[in-house]
Amino acid sequence: MAVAIADMTDKIEQRPRARVDLARLTALVALLAPAVALLGIGLVWPFLKMLAISFQDRFPDPTALTFANYATALTDPYFLRITLRTFSLALVVTLITAVLSYPVAWFLARSNSRWKHLVFLAVISPLMVSIIVRTIGWTIILGNEGMINALLVGLGIVTEPLRLMQSFWSVVVGMVHILIPFMVLSIATVLGKIDPGYAEAAAVLGASPVRNFLKITLPLSVQGIASGSVIVFCLTVGAYVTPVMLGRGQVAVLAVTIHEQMVVLVDWPTGAAVATVLTGGTLIVLLLYGLFLRRHSRR
């Protein structure tokens, strides 16, 4: 992931590499050490540990190393279906979030309206409320006795409450809601830095507003969409709470399955293999995305 982001954000201009003297190097190491230590203990070590477990025939007390766990994770129809669903969910959520966020980001970055601060607050307010509370909020709206069903039944549009929860799309709605602030802020930051002079120059050169947007503003804001998408995709692929609560057990995703596999079924090796597939799959998607963006922003 780090590789992909670096690829996307590197600039066209390349400076000669500066020579680093010893004092600066020491300072740099000192500054980076806490973060590196935290990452090492909290991420790298557990990850390596899990990688090791994924090749063991049993855990604890392995007797042999094996690829069998991966064979299961990658070929068992049950796991395959869940993997596919997880990545589709992340893709759909990322797409919808990007489309919904762009106009809001535009408004935040470009408008001089006095409502701007209110909209900004509205955008980031979900970040101030716990994810559980927000998800419960959606169950109040979407549940069988929830607001939408009460309205539909009350108006006589349907006789039985619709099953709005427990579906792929209810999870999508919940995830989009939770992740929109990240996308809006990523895009708005980049949009705000684009010199309005580019769009003006294009207009004088004969570009209508639509073509102006497609040829100038959109390509110049790709960086924002890219970083927002990476955040949203990664957070969705690994989401646990929202799929459980809004899917009500009917929308299995990898994070939930890994948890079940390890904690409920106490099958650590298979759980570890599935987890590695999740991480590997995410890395591959981000890498492809990075390559795609690079090709399209360099041309």
Added chain:
Amino acid sequence: MSAAADAAGVRLTGVKKWYGQVPAVRDVSLGIEPGEMVCLLGPSGCGKTTTLRMVAGLENPDAGEIRIGSTLVNGLAPWKRNLGMVFQNYALFPHMTVFENVAFGLNMRRLPAAEVRRQVDAAMAQVRLAAFGERRPSELSGGQRQRIALARAIVTKPSVLLLDEPLAALDKKLREQMQVEIKQLQRQVGVTTIFVTHDQEEALTLSDRIVVMDEGRIVQIGTPSEVYERPRSRFVSDFIGFTNSVSGRVNSIDGAFTRVTIASGQVVTVPSGAGIAAGDAVDLVIRPEKIVVDPTGLVDRSVIPGTLAHMVYTGAVTYYHVDIGGGAILIAMAPNPDLHDLPALGSPVALGFKPDNMLIFPRRAES
């Protein structure tokens, strides 16, 4: 100056623009002939950019009319105006190559690809950057960016070319070189051009006519020599070129001539100025190069004696700061044609000038 077939005139009538409570442009009326190159000149904040942006359609005037050719363009979107514009920071699209930048306007006009290539190549050759098409704007020097911005603006054969301080970001030497190039290109293409600058030298060098602006108004329109030689106000004379001023009081007015007593007590006769009556406090203004040091043997000169207080030798010319008494200093500029001995400081010098070159303006409130 040969106007291109499609060069259009521009006419502004009673144009006004406010930004909130700030009047940026107050009542500007101006006619520009097809093929003409006109400079908007004035201090920073006087409304030049705003005027230009209204012609471009990037701002809408709050009052008045703007016509390009015979078309009333008030409210007409910029992309429908067929203009070329060079912005102060060039606004070259950073995500496109130089070629794509120059081709942008032609692509917006949906020209066939072969035609686009032909015209872009021609425009890039015209600004002598034919080999730079595949570079990014960030890989060009300041002067090269400037020329690409110019190529991008003219390649669409605009009816009017608008330039907003296009040379301000360049160093002096490059600026002078680009002045010549812009002028040649403008002549070649024959496009009506409005050029904004706060640099008087640039305005004098480039324009067919100069429009001097102050605080959102036009204070004088004229050819470079008219504006330089016959400034209509103290503001214009100070803004364009270097001036001397000596304060005095009007002694008597005799038709075309006014007699003024200056600080040293001497009486100077100058051509009468509008709106000046006997007894008025006035400033007499003259340019250093109109004053001759030691006018012996020259006729038709008024002579003021003084002592040499200071000298500035700049190579081609020397500036003589002469104390003429009563606390007044006049500066005379003289070329250094031969190797000669400069007069010693403190020695007496006589200054001569033609009365015609001395301008008279009401005394300014401050200083």
